[in-house]
Amino acid sequence: MxxxxxxxxxxxxxxxxxxxxxxxxxxxxxxxxxxxxxxxxxxxxxxxxxxxxxxxxxxxxxxxxxxxxxxxxxxxxxxxxxxMFTKAKSQSEAAVKASFIVAAEVAKSARPFSEGEFVKNCMIKVCDAVCPEKRQAFLNVSLSRNTVADRVPHLATNLQQQLVRKGNDFIAYSLAVDESTDTSDTAQLSIFIRGVDSSLCVTEELLGLHSMHGTTTGKDIFEEVSRCVDKMGLPWDKLVGLTTDGVPAMCGQKSGLVGRIREKMQEENVTGELTAYHCIIHQESLCGKALKMEHVMSIIKKTVNFIRAKDLKLGILGAEFTWRFADFEAQKSRFELLSNPFTADVESTRSNLQMELIELQCSDTLKAKYESVCAAEFPRFIPNTMPQMRSQAAQTLSMFGSTYLCEQLFSLMKINKTSHRTRLTDEHLHSILRISSFQSLTPDIDELVSKMRHQASGSDQ
Incomplete structure (x- = not known):
């Protein structure tokens, strides 16, 4: 039965x-x-x-x-x-939310986790002076060193999960990769991603930061980058650009990161081509060194006069620029198409774009829209009936011109991991830097509080 x-x-x-x-x-x-x-x-x-x-x-x-x-x-x-129980539950959740908010601010300000206790003492004194009847609510906010140290990784994980969800919608993305050492001589590899979704909205965030305790060869760097890309679930056929600092381990065509990623894309049967750039900021610096005129760089006026007086130096500088920026010159037509598609030469454009480009240039509505918005915003208004133009725009918008974000991250790293804070673990350092470097994402603290509530109720059963 x-x-x-x-x-x-x-x-x-x-x-x-x-x-x-x-x-x-x-x-x-x-x-x-x-x-x-x-x-x-x-x-x-x-x-x-x-x-x-x-x-x-x-x-x-x-x-x-x-x-x-x-x-x-x-x-x-x-x-x-x-x-009464609902009120107590609400007050408890508010205290947890407040501890997450303060922990995020402590991380962004590059202060030690123990600063949470100092912040709480200040809050209590302000409360006693302004609203003494609320004193218990402030006392319920846990901001001990251990609490702040526990909150920071949760905040960083939440940001990473948001990035993974956004990454599922990317139709094109590029990577910027650079490597530096911290105060304990540990090599830190930073990887930033710039992705474009089907609405042609750009997301630029830290993809990963990895401590490399062994060697830092092209193979080592590739394995870390590959692991990071696979962990996020990014398809290799959507990768269109790679920007590095130009050292052999990065830009080597065979054993470097660039060569190994191209080999990986071939293994994945990717038909698209990877565009590799040497950071434009590094290029400019190297061009300046080619002039060998450091003794006059401090005063702009003397520099200009020196160049004008020495035609030979202009030749050296011109040759250096031509060689250094050959990668960008090769993409000139692509950049021109993005900056002003209405003046682009149709015949010099790739065959798969020509019909759509003609249709776009003949549209008075789109031309009026282009004149009313900036060039970077216009691609979002290209209609879905022009898929090739939208795809081309997405690929161009996703490219990094420099590794500036990586350099900025390393500056934050040196501020956080000082000689007085060398015991900071890799996990906490990476979490702090992810929180400090986010561009368009913000931690979803309400989601974190909700998860903690469910975990607590689950453990009580």
Whole structure:
């Protein structure tokens, strides 16, 4: 015989059970108003047995009116208790949320985790002066060193999870990769991602920061980058650009990062071509060194006069620029198409774009829109009926011109991991830098508080 399914029997609470057995319906459960117990199955037999076994003798003398008055009194008491528990729960969640907010600010300010206790002491003193009746609420906010140290990785993980969700919508992305050492001589590899979704909105965030305790060869760097890309679930066929600092381990065509990524893309049967750039800021610096004129760089006027007086130097500088920026020159037509598609030469454009480009240039509506917005915003208004143009725009928008974000991250790293804070773990350092360097994402603190509440309720069961 099949086991009966209680959920399918449509058993509902009967109003008469309130006065007859002193039970109430609380969130779909029959709860005794006298002792607070609930019955496992909502049916009259179970409720009657509970009442007759535990409470009948004490309340059998009450008439109907007295029983109704007693039920109303017990229901008001139950509502009051529930309100008290809800308020306590709300205050507890507010205290947890406040601790996350302060932990994020401590991380962004590059201060030690122990600063949370200093912040709390200041909060208490301000509270005593402004709103002393709220003192207990401030005392409930935990900002000990251990609490702040626990909150920071949760905040960083939340940011990473948001980035993973955004990454699922990328139709093109590029990477900027650079490497530097911290105060303990540990090599830190930073990887930034610039992705474009189907709406042609750009997301630029820290993809990963990895401590490299061994060697830093092209193979080592590639393995870390590959692991980071795979961990986020990014498809290799969407990768269109790679910007590095130009050292051999990065830009080597065979054993360097660039060569190994191109080899990886071939293994994945990717038909698109990877565009590799040497950071434009590094290029400019190297061009300046080629002039060998450091003794006059301090004064701009003398520099200009020196160049004008020495035509030979202009030749050297021109040759250096031509060689250094050959990668950008090769992409000139792509950049021109993005900056002003209405003046682009159709015949010099790739064949798969020509028909759509002609249609775009003939549209007065799109031309008016282009004149009303900036060039970087216009691609979002290209209609979906021009998929090749939108794809081309997405690929160009996703490219990094420099590793500036990596350099900026290393500056933050040196501020955080000083000679007085060398015991900072890699996990906490990476979490701090992710929180400090986010561009468009912000930690979803409400989600973190909700998760902690569910974890706490799960552990109580």
């Amino acid at each position: 099949a086991k009966r399914k209680v959920d399918f029997e449509n058993r509902g609470f009967q109003d008469r059970w309130e006065s007859q057995y002193m039970f109430a319906d609380v969130k779909g459960k029959a709860v005794c108003l006298l002792c607070g117990d609930s019955v496992s199955v909502m049916k009259e037999y179970n409720i009657r047995r509970h009442y007759e076994t535990k409470h009948h003798d004490k309340y059998k003398h009450l008439d109907t009116t007295q029983r109704l008055q007693k039920v109303e009194e017990l229901k008001r008491s139950l509502v009051s208790q529930q309100a």
